[in-house]
Amino acid sequence: MTGRKLSAGTRLVVATHNKGKLAEFRDLMGPHGIELVSAGELGLPEPAEIGTLYAENAAIKARAATAATGLPAVADDSGLAIDALDGAPGLFTADWAGNPRDFAAAMARVDRELALRGVATAGARAHFVSALSLTWPDGEEAIFEGRVFGTLAWPPRGAQGFGYDPMFVPDGLALTFGEIGPEAKHGLPPHGQGLSHRARAFMRLAETVLPPLQNLAGKA
Ligand SMILES: O=P(O)(O)OP(=O)(O)OP(=O)(O)OC[C@H]1O[C@@H](n2cnc3c(O)ncnc32)[C@H](O)[C@@H]1O
Numbered sequence: 001m002t003g004r005k006l007s008a009g010t011r012l013v014v015a016t017h018n019k020g021k022l023a024e025f026r027d028l029m030g031p032h033g034i035e036l037v038s039a040g041e042l043g044l045p046e047p048a049e050i051g052t053l054y055a056e057n058a059a060i061k062a063r064a065a066t067a068a069t070g071l072p073a074v075a076d077d078s079g080l081a082i083d084a085l086d087g088a089p090g091l092f093t094a095d096w097a098g099n100p101r102d103f104a105a106a107m108a109r110v111d112r113e114l115a116l117r118g119v120a121t122a123g124a125r126a127h128f129v130s131a132l133s134l135t136w137p138d139g140e141e142a143i144f145e146g147r148v149f150g151t152l153a154w155p156p157r158g159a160q161g162f163g164y165d166p167m168f169v170p171d172g173l174a175l176t177f178g179e180i181g182p183e184a185k186h187g188l189p190p191h192g193q194g195l196s197h198r199a200r201a202f203m204r205l206a207e208t209v210l211p212p213l214q215n216l217a218g219k220a
């Protein structure tokens with residue numbers, strides 16, 4: 001890393017078409033004074049996610065947004081890895097929801113695949129991974145990763161969050177990501193603990209490339 005930072009007031013493209021992720025990015029970035037615009041809002045095409053690592057797919061999405069707009073971009077590539085399924089769905093977590101996306105069906109497939117292996121879904125070990133790629137118009141790039149470990153719940157519980165949130169219980173809690181709400185899922189210190197995979201990756205990104213929060217209050 002070069003120590004380069006995004007400055008307050010910078011326009012940053014969030015290279016996602018996922019509204020749940022976008023809402024989390026707005027919560028996470030908002031306090032830093034970065035102006036966010038999403039790839040979905042700009043009508044940018046979705047690039048093919050052909051990488052073999054989360055970090056590669058995140059970079060593919062961020063690079064495409066920077067190339068199309070001339071602006072710095074951030075993208076998330078994420079997934080749910082289930083130990084008893086040898087890490088599946090992993091990079092294919094979105095694909096398991098089909099097209100158009102149906103996460104009730106995706107979660108039912110997780111339950112079916114575990115049953116085929118004689119494993120109870122409730123209590124099965126799993127973790128979420130998030131890779132965040134940040135790209136600058138001159139080609140500089142940075143990658144940040146975060147993960148959260150936990151167990152699966154069955155049947156799914158809770159209507160908050162998105163994707164597979166209703167079937168994931170982070171270690172240390174008894175509630176699913178669908179039940180705990182945004183502040184508990186990805187709120188940052190001092191109010192939250194940066195629990196989710198995306199919040200953890202974001203904390204690394206913030207330390208490295210965002211301006212310190214106190215500078216925004218006019219104290220610096
Ligand atoms: O590629 P973009 O446009 O960002 O949006 P996407 O939904 O296709 O996102 P991914 O390719 O990164 O696929 C990640 C999948 O993992 C799921 N996922 C990722 N983070 C999650 C979270 O915090 N809670 C629940 N599900 C999550 C999500 O719903 C997707 O199905």
Ligand SMILES: [Mg+2]
Pocket residue numbers: 049094
């Ligand atoms: Mg995707």
